[in-house]
Amino acid sequence: MEALKHESVEPTGSSDTFFQISKRGASIIKRLQNHLSQPHELRTMRQWRINDAARMAGISPSTLRKHETPSGLNVAAEPVKLGKPSYADNGQRAYSLSRVNDIRRIMGNYKAKPDHADPAIIATSIFKGGNHKTTTTVNLAGYAALLKGHRVLVIDLDPQGTLTTYYGYRPGFDYVDDDNATIINAMTEDPTAIKNAVVKTQWDNIDLIMADSRLEGLDLTLYNPDMNQQKSMGPVFNRLSMALEFVKSDYDVILLDCAPNAGSLTYNAVQAANIFLFPLKPDASSISSLTSFTHILHQVTQYTKPSHAYIRGFLTDIKKNEESVLMRSLIETLLNTSSGSLLLENVMIHSVELERATNDLSSVYEVTPRGDIQAYRRAINAFNRIGDELFGLIETMWGVR
Numbered sequence: 423m424e425a426l427k428h429e430s431v432e433p434t435g436s437s438d439t440f441f442q443i444s445k446r447g448a449s450i451i452k453r454l455q456n457h458l459s460q461p462h463e464l465r466t467m468r469q470w471r472i473n474d475a476a477r478m479a480g481i482s483p484s485t486l487r488k489h490e491t492p493s494g495l496n497v498a499a500e501p502v503k504l505g506k507p508s509y510a511d512n513g514q515r516a517y518s519l520s521r522v523n524d525i526r527r528i529m530g531n532y533k534a535k536p537d538h539a540d541p542a543i544i545a546t547s548i549f550k551g552g553n554h555k556t557t558t559t560v561n562l563a564g565y566a567a568l569l570k571g572h573r574v575l576v577i578d579l580d581p582q583g584t585l586t587t588y589y590g591y592r593p594g595f596d597y598v599d600d601d602n603a604t605i606i607n608a609m610t611e612d613p614t615a616i617k618n619a620v621v622k623t624q625w626d627n628i629d630l631i632m633a634d635s636r637l638e639g640l641d642l643t644l645y646n647p648d649m650n651q652q653k654s655m656g657p658v659f660n661r662l663s664m665a666l667e668f669v670k671s672d673y674d675v676i677l678l679d680c681a682p683n684a685g686s687l688t689y690n691a692v693q694a695a696n697i698f699l700f701p702l703k704p705d706a707s708s709i710s711s712l713t714s715f716t717h718i719l720h721q722v723t724q725y726t727k728p729s730h731a732y733i734r735g736f737l738t739d740i741k742k743n744e745e746s747v748l749m750r751s752l753i754e755t756l757l758n759t760s761s762g763s764l765l766l767e768n769v770m771i772h773s774v775e776l777e778r779a780t781n782d783l784s785s786v787y788e789v790t791p792r793g794d795i796q797a798y799r800r801a802i803n804a805f806n807r808i809g810d811e812l813f814g815l816i817e818t819m820w821g822v823r
């Protein structure tokens with residue numbers, strides 16, 4: 423990347439200094455994003471080999487070979503269930519996301535959400551910054567879209583817009599003139615505006631509602647009775663639930679990625695969700711953050727009365743050290759209730775491969791493994807186990823388990 427030209431004007435006071443930093447920051451971010459993250463239009467999805475494709479579709483590679491033959495026919499010259507395979511340039515069978523999802527359906531392995539059931543609406547939230555909320559959201563979306571074949575909507579509720587960048591959109595640069603680009607209009611003007619906020623992603627079956635710094639102003643707008651159609655739109659913490667009514671029949675899973683705070687967007691997410699999920703690193707600050715977060719949520723939800731099928735924490739960034747073991751046991755104690763543990767049994771390990779995927783602004787499900795393949799498999803397997811456990815709860819909620 424080319425170096426930026428030097429700013430020649432000396433700042434004359436704090437405000438001037440802040441202005442100059444923010445101006446330079448905006449142009450650096452734009453260059454960085456052009457450099458690092460592939461824009462949405464250029465993003466393509468990877469393909470998978472036969473062993474991975476079969477496993478993801480819930481069958482063995484030999485069953486897949488039996489039902490998908492080079493001629494599309496079996497030995498008795500009858501058409502096989504899955505027809506002919508596609509091949510990569512190297513001559514090996516190659517499977518796209520939509521092909522994996524077709525195979526799953528044709529082989530009868532798709533666990534559909536019943537029409538009458540609500541989608542799983544999962545809010546990933548905790549007070550504490552950098553506690554893997556967005557990583558969880560983006561990988562759960564990948565898991566739901568690829569390993570379950572569901573229709574997924576991800577909603578970025580964080581003005582930082584980190585989730586948005588995972589799908590090739592650039593917060594603050596794409597759609598800046600479009601008032602409907604984020605969730606704001608749907609929450610302050612007209613709930614049906616949510617339909618205009620939905621954009622496509624590189625995944626056939628993941629849609630996105632993006633975020634940018636305009637979301638910072640939402641607290642001011644929502645809490646000001648003159649500014650947000652309170653008469654027609656009702657209680658400020660129900661706005662996201664209201665808006666979701668207009669899109670929820672299009673999805674099986676809706677993921678809400680919250681900012682590390684307890685602002686109005688977080689309360690709206692808590693209210694709209696039927697599953698409340700908090701990632702916890704095994705450290706003292708996670709414990710204190712969860713303690714103060716639940717204290718506030720207790721006060722708010724006494725009045726708002728959200729209806730959660732499940733409230734669950736899960737451990738992330740697990741390392742093999744004594745400190746991790748001690749903190750883990752304290753968190754287990756914290757989440758042990760009279761009706762059972764609120765902690766998922768499976769944990770996410772500390773993973774350099776996952777870190778690498780997030781640096782590439784991708785989920786582990788999209789990156790083509792490179793470097794240490796064993797470490798990549800450990801990361802994806804750990805996330806799969808969390809996905810399996812969570813979707814076990816979701817399928818119970820849907821009554822299809």
Ligand SMILES: Nc1ncnc2c1ncn2[C@@H]1O[C@H](COP(=O)(O)OP(=O)(O)OP(=O)(O)O)[C@@H](O)[C@H]1O
Nearest residue numbers: 551552553554555556557682771772773776777780
């Ligand atoms: N299992 C993991 N092992 C190692 N690093 C991880 C893991 N999961 C996430 N990370 C790293 O942790 C960092 C923070 O993750 P993430 O952005 O998901 O946190 P967040 O809670 O969404 O942050 P914020 O509060 O700013 O929204 C990222 O750089 C990511 O690469």
Ligand SMILES: [Mg+2]
Nearest residue numbers: 555556580584
């Ligand atoms: Mg985040």
